[in-house]
Structure formats: structure tokens, C-alpha cells
Amino acid sequence: LLHVRGLFLAISESTGRLLIKTMPAAPAVSSNGKPTEPHKSWKKVNEERKALKRQRKQEKLLKELQQAEEAETRAELAATEAQKKDRPNPSTLSIAVPGSILENAQSAELRAYVAGQIARAACIFRVNEVIVFDDVGIATARETKRSYEEDAEGSGTGTVRSSSLQLARILQYLECPQYLRKYFFPLHKDLKYSGLLNPLDTPHHLRQQSMFRYREGVICDKKAKEGHSYANVGLLNDVLVDKAIEPGVRVTVKMEPQSETSRKQKGTLVSPDEPRRETGVYWGYQVRIAHSLSEIFTKSPYDSGYDVTLGTSDRGTNVHEVPNRSYSFKHMLIVFGGLQGLESALSNDEKLTVDDPELLFDHYVNVLPRQGSRTIRTEEALLIALAALQEKLQPDVEDVETDLSDLLPQSEDTGISVRRDVLVSKKQKKRKLVEDTVESPVVYEPSPPKALPKVVRQTANPFADPSESFEKTAPADDDFEVVSSTTISATRQSSTNNDLSRFD
Numbered sequence: 001l002l003h004v005r006g007l008f009l010a011i012s013e014s015t016g017r018l019l020i021k022t023m024p025a026a027p028a029v030s031s032n033g034k035p036t037e038p039h040k041s042w043k044k045v046n047e048e049r050k051a052l053k054r055q056r057k058q059e060k061l062l063k064e065l066q067q068a069e070e071a072e073t074r075a076e077l078a079a080t081e082a083q084k085k086d087r088p089n090p091s092t093l094s095i096a097v098p099g100s101i102l103e104n105a106q107s108a109e110l111r112a113y114v115a116g117q118i119a120r121a122a123c124i125f126r127v128n129e130v131i132v133f134d135d136v137g138i139a140t141a142r143e144t145k146r147s148y149e150e151d152a153e154g155s156g157t158g159t160v161r162s163s164s165l166q167l168a169r170i171l172q173y174l175e176c177p178q179y180l181r182k183y184f185f186p187l188h189k190d191l192k193y194s195g196l197l198n199p200l201d202t203p204h205h206l207r208q209q210s211m212f213r214y215r216e217g218v219i220c221d222k223k224a225k226e227g228h229s230y231a232n233v234g235l236l237n238d239v240l241v242d243k244a245i246e247p248g249v250r251v252t253v254k255m256e257p258q259s260e261t262s263r264k265q266k267g268t269l270v271s272p273d274e275p276r277r278e279t280g281v282y283w284g285y286q287v288r289i290a291h292s293l294s295e296i297f298t299k300s301p302y303d304s305g306y307d308v309t310l311g312t313s314d315r316g317t318n319v320h321e322v323p324n325r326s327y328s329f330k331h332m333l334i335v336f337g338g339l340q341g342l343e344s345a346l347s348n349d350e351k352l353t354v355d356d357p358e359l360l361f362d363h364y365v366n367v368l369p370r371q372g373s374r375t376i377r378t379e380e381a382l383l384i385a386l387a388a389l390q391e392k393l394q395p396d397v398e399d400v401e402t403d404l405s406d407l408l409p410q411s412e413d414t415g416i417s418v419r420r421d422v423l424v425s426k427k428q429k430k431r432k433l434v435e436d437t438v439e440s441p442v443v444y445e446p447s448p449p450k451a452l453p454k455v456v457r458q459t460a461n462p463f464a465d466p467s468e469s470f471e472k473t474a475p476a477d478d479d480f481e482v483v484s485s486t487t488i489s490a491t492r493q494s495s496t497n498n499d500l501s502r503f504d
């Protein structure tokens with residue numbers, strides 16, 4: 001048995017081989033006299049080995065657990081994505097209003113105001129489609145019908161009552177986000193007073209600083225890489241989108257989270273239904289013109305048409321007798337009459353043979369049984385009816401509920417800036433200007449969509465009169481201009497008399 005530097009060297013009795021063992025714990029001293037690591041006992045060594053093994057086993061288990069969790073999250077994400085793709089569009093609400101109600105207004109300003117009231121009511125009650133219909137039929141020379149649809153050669157194929165066209169045009173103008181209006185609405189006399197109208201303040205009218213994952217935009221005439229195009233979505237810089245689309249088309253863009261490596265903002269084109277379907281946000285209404293009462297029903301944009309139709313009249317059933325949530329629907333249609341009511345609209349329709357309007361609808365309702373005025377005007381009836389019917393409606397597919405309060409401007413943030421600016425100091429104004437010009441990052445969306453766009457909503461203003469096509473920059477008519485709320489006082493001051501008919 002030899003003791004060499006802390007090791008026992010021994011010859012095995014049985015095998016004759018040299019055995020080396022560490023010396024049992026004994027303080028070791030180095031050659032320079034300083035103490036070195038103490039020698040460990042076998043027990044300690046084994047304990048340490050076991051601890052190390054345990055630690056490795058734990059680490060392995062942790063890793064496996066982590067991998068399992070990651071796989072589970074991936075599967076969950078895939079499942080929600082698949083679910084999203086299958087998610088049906090929520091039920092829709094359509095209203096039909098006769099264009100002739102504008103003819104009853106006393107001045108051009110009042111005509112525009114009535115149109116604004118229809119637009120406001122539609123948005124307040126989250127209406128998805130507004131149908132402007134002709135309840136008169138044959139037009140006199142004064143209410144000359146104008147052509148509005150284009151055929152392949154670009155010439156007009158149809159005619160429409162002037163008042164219907166104006167109502168449809170103002171409804172579309174107000175629904176369009178402000179930053180896009182100049183692209184879709186060349187100056188036109190129908191829109192002369194639209195600048196005075198109350199704004200709709202809908203969630204899709206986003207400010208530059210608003211952060212929301214969807215934005216309405218227009219394809220720009222700007223070169224982009226293969227298979228892509230640029231869209232103006234109301235931000236400081238145009239957004240690169242994932243499809244090559246011709247300039248001037250209105251699109252709905254899903255914004256990608258801002259990349260840390262690139263300053264370029266990117267987005268995906270999606271169907272205009274997607275913002276509402278995925279987030280529950282109200283995303284404005286579509287406008288359609290119907291040439292008669294019957295066309296309201298026959299030209300529905302929904303494949304299955306309207307499954308529940310409701311006519312409104314003071315001769316209808318008392319709304320208070322209708323049980324709550326009893327009108328269950330996928331695509332609901334509510335029709336309003338004009339000055340002479342729906343009876344007159346029916347008698348002016350050449351295609352419909354029934355003589356009682358009640359027979360045209362699933363329900364025929366009086367929305368204010370104890371009215372205090374002999375007659376309720378259509379624009380008033382709209383608000384009353386939509387409010388009274390709220391509790392009676394039961395959409396088959398309800399909107400998803402998401403808390404959007406942090407992402408969308410709230411009521412205190414919706415005023416017209418001109419007025420509010422008057423109240424702030426020059427210094428505040430300057431600061432606001434700097435803030436407003438800083439492009440905001442887009443809210444991070446963990447699961448980028450794969451959904452392809454159902455393509456575009458419209459190529460241009462479908463109600464544009466081909467005979468009145470103008471250069472983008474040139475006014476429609478030298479005599480007319482869009483009067484904005486900031487210029488009206490000047491307009492008024494410059495007028496020498498109060499004769500409003502000069503605007504006609």
C-alpha cells in the first residue's frame with residue numbers, strides 16, 4: 001500500500017491489478033504550503049453525482065414540459081385560426097328609404113341635412129346596408145332622372161331619380177373616411193353642403209394617431225415590388241400591401257405589427273367584412289340604389305336574400321305588442337315609406353300586384369302608436385323605429401364582443417378639431433401638431449391572418465354620373481364647391497341676401 005500525493009495505490013490481492021483510490025477526507029496542503037480543495041469522501045462524491053443526475057433529469061423533464069407546452073400553444077393557435085376562418089359573418093341589418101324625401105325639403109341645405117340625418121341614424125343603430133329606393137316611378141321633367149350606371153364602354157345604362165342619386169351620394173360621402181374622400185368624391189353640386197353635415201364619427205373613421213389593426217385605404221399610383229402595391233390608409237406613410245391592385249381602388253387593410261428592423265409599414269388586404277367579423281367593431285354601411293319598391297327585395301347583395309322583412313306604417317301592428325327578441329334573423333330588412341307612405345310606393349311599382357303593403361312584409365309595424373303629431377317624417381321615423389325595435393331583434397349570429405375602448409377614439413375624442421383648437425394656446429397647438437405628425441406603431445397582433453381578400457368593395461364611386469366625370473383636381477362645375485364647416489361663415493358673409501334658392 002503506497003500513499004502518493006493523496007492517493008492510495010494498492011495491489012489487489014485477487015487480481016494483482018493496481019488499484020487507485022482517493023484518500024479519505026484529509027486536509028491537503030499544496031507545495032507552497034497553502035491549503036487546496038479538501039479531499040471528498042466517497043459518500044460526498046456519490047451524493048454530488050446523484051445531485052447532478054437529479055438536476056440533469058429535472059432539466060430534461062423541464063425541457064420536455066416546455067416543448068409540450070409550446071406544441072400545445074401552437075395547436076391552440078392553429079385551432080383558433082381555423083375557427084376564425086370558419087367564423088360566419090354576423091347577422092346584418094338593412095334599411096330602405098325613398099330618395100324622394102329630399103324633394104320635400106325647402107332648400108339645398110335642408111336637402112343635404114335630411115340626407116345627413118339618415119346617415120347618422122344608420123350609424124347610431126349599426127345599420128349595415130342603406131337602400132335608397134324610388135317610390136314614385138315616373139319622374140316629371142323637374143325631377144329628371146339621371147344616368148348613373150356604366151356599361152363596358154363607359155356609357156350610362158340606367159337612369160335614376162335625381163333625389164335618389166343625391167341621397168345615395170351624400171350617404172356614401174359621409175360613410176367614407178375623411179382622408180379618402182378626395183379620391184372618391186370629385187367636387188359635385190350634390191355634395192355642396194356635405195361639408196356642413198354632422199360627422200358620423202364611426203370607428204372606421206380613424207385619425208392618424210389612432211392605433212387599430214384595420215384601416216380603410218385607397219391603392220396609390222406608386223410603384224411597389226412585384227405582387228405588391230402601396231395603399232394610403234390615412235397614416236403619414238403609405239402602407240405596402242400584399243397584392244398588386246390597380247390604383248384608385250378602395251381597400252380594407254389589416255395592418256401588420258411594425259417590424260423592429262424595417263421602418264416600412266406593411267399590411268394585408270382583407271374583406272371589408274373582416275373588421276366587424278373578427279372584432280365586433282361597426283365598420284360602416286354599404287349603399288345601394290333600387291329603382292322601385294320590388295327591387296329592394298330582388299337585388300339583395302346577400303346570397304339568400306333577406307330572411308325577415310319589416311314594413312313600417314302608422315297602420316301597422318302596435319310595436320309594444322311584439323315580444324322581445326322575437327324577430328330572429330340572419331339578414332333583416334326594414335322598409336320606410338316617403339311622404340305618402342308605403343301604400344303609395346306599392347301603387348307606383350309596376351311589378352308588384354298586391355294591393356296591401358302589409359302582404360309584402362313578414363311584419364308590418366306601427367313604431368309609435370300614440371304619436372302626438374298627425375304625421376311622423378321618414379327621417380324621424382327612422383330613429384323611432386330603430387330604437388323601438390332594438391329589443392325585438394335577435395340576430396342569429398351576434399357580433400363578437402371585444403373591448404376596443406383602448407384602441408378606438410372615444411366620444412370625448414370625436415369633436416371637430418376646429419372648435420377645440422380655438423380653446424388651446426399656441427404652445428399647446430404646436431405640441432399637438434408635433435404629436436399628430438408622429439406615426440404611431442400598430443398594435444401587435446399575435447396571429448397574422450392568412451385570409452385572402454374577397455377583393456375590393458368598389459372601384460370608384462358607383463353612383464358617379466359618367467356624363468359628369470371630372471379630372472380629380474378640377475371642380476365638377478365651376479359654380480359649385482364643397483362647403484366645409486370652416487368656410488361656411490365666409491360664404492355667409494359674402495352673400496348679399498338671404499335668398500337660399502341661389503344654391504339650387
Ligand SMILES: C[S@@+](CC[C@H](N)C(=O)[O-])C[C@H]1O[C@@H](n2cnc3c(N)ncnc32)[C@H](O)[C@@H]1O
Pocket residue numbers: 312313314315316335336337338339340341342343365366367368369371375376377378381385
Ligand atoms: C310621412 S310618413 C307616411 C305617413 C303614412 N300615413 C304612413 O305611415 O304610412 C313616412 C314614413 O314614416 C314611417 N312612419 C311614420 N309614422 C309611423 C309610425 N307611427 N309607425 C311606423 N312608421 C311610421 C313610415 O315608414 C312612413 O311610410
